[in-house]
Amino acid sequence: MSEQGSRAVGRAGAGRPGVPNATVARLPVYLRALHALADVGRTTVSSEALAEAAGVGSAKLRKDLSHLGSYGTRGVGYDVGELVHHISSTLGLGQRWSVVLVGVGNLGQALAGYGGFDDRGFRVAALVDADPARVGEVVAGLTVLPLQDLPRVVREQGVSIGVIATPATGAQDVCDRLVAAGVRSILNFAPAVLQVPPGVDVRRVDLSNELQILSFHEHRKAALADQVVSA
């Protein structure tokens, strides 16, 4: 998580004893690999094979799965269907989550037209933009709504996740409006650090950050290579 680094512990009645944060971040990867296996017709899979497909170590995978109480069968492996069910339910994918997308520009339009949402249990319920020229436009089968409709849309459509795809300048304002409307989970594509009250989760996806991290390693590799050459 990006805000409080606390574990998702809580000892919720008879529920799970709490799933570590790092594990939660990997569950979607496992889930995707499992779906791929199911599509090929496999019904069981060993931790070794699944770990390979997910790009992690097998021990890590087993420990991750043990955290959500899901049991495999020793000597055989995990039942693919059962594991899909367990992980999905842990991630809260039993229900369809409604998403509101704010900022229908370059990126926003690509996101709106993206099919990968619906496949994974998410529904783009509405598109919102501040530009009066854009309001009323139809994008990906949805009419773009003005900002002031946000509270109503969130309420009527049962929206619980907000996606921000506006320039960095407007991001904090949009964020505040989303929070005011009752949204407690935000995915932020704008290169800005958002200030939110406790209880609200923000995940930031920053393309430039990723490139700069790559740049660092590339730089280091180049320096290392030069050193070897000069040696």
Added chain:
Amino acid sequence: MSEQGSRAVGRAGAGRPGVPNATVARLPVYLRALHALADVGRTTVSSEALAEAAGVGSAKLRKDLSHLGSYGTRGVGYDVGELVHHISSTLGLGQRWSVVLVGVGNLGQALAGYGGFDDRGFRVAALVDADPARVGEVVAGLTVLPLQDLPRVVREQGVSIGVIATPATGAQDVCDRLVAAGVRSILNFAPAVLQVPPGVDVRRVDLSNELQILSFHEHRKAALADQVVSA
């Protein structure tokens, strides 16, 4: 980093003693905050203020900065310009990195037209696509090239970073071609786990993953709220 979890240590001759991985991931955030401060005319900044702007604790920030040997002035703070220089050079932003973008679809076009690249020291050198109908098209001032031009483009344009924006199906193939062409740093938007030889870095940006992680926390918050109500 997504592959080996090793620290960027190396004790490179007279160079830096090695910057922790977690620190590297935060440097771009600091850099952006510093640029914002510089734009407002500030010449110095305290760790407290910069930490606030970057959304981290001040102690963490100071420790991060100490790792790259950059010195502030006690009682005053850090010189904004100097810090920008130090961080930029650590990240390897002294030079302009050339990027090749593979997959000029929905997302690829948004990326190609994105201005945030050039601002941060990255140049989209070429666009590549497998679809013959798309090859020859001009997007964002660049002509879309066929896949087989990849080695030539990488060589001639000095490309060192590849961005994959193709469907998951073709991602591994594209990845292999990029690696074969000499690219050692890859940013992958396709929902697939890429297999790469050692020495190649892959960073994955998976939108669905992020949403599912948010979904988990939302789910947990809802369960917690219900519990409180029923109590």
Added chain:
DNA sequence: ACGCGCTTGTGAACGCGCGCACAAAGTCGG
């Protein structure tokens, strides 16, 4: 029925990263 081989689940050790708290160091006013 029984042992053999395979795979899970986990105990334990380790390393990394985080945050606290404070001494060192520099500035500024008098």
Added chain:
DNA sequence: CCGACTTTGTGCGCGCGTTCACAAGCGCGT
């Protein structure tokens, strides 16, 4: 020139996450 105040740099303890290695468990063939 000095003393008080501000802010950095970091030593240290702690908790999380990763990894190794192995005992426990299960199926299968005989």
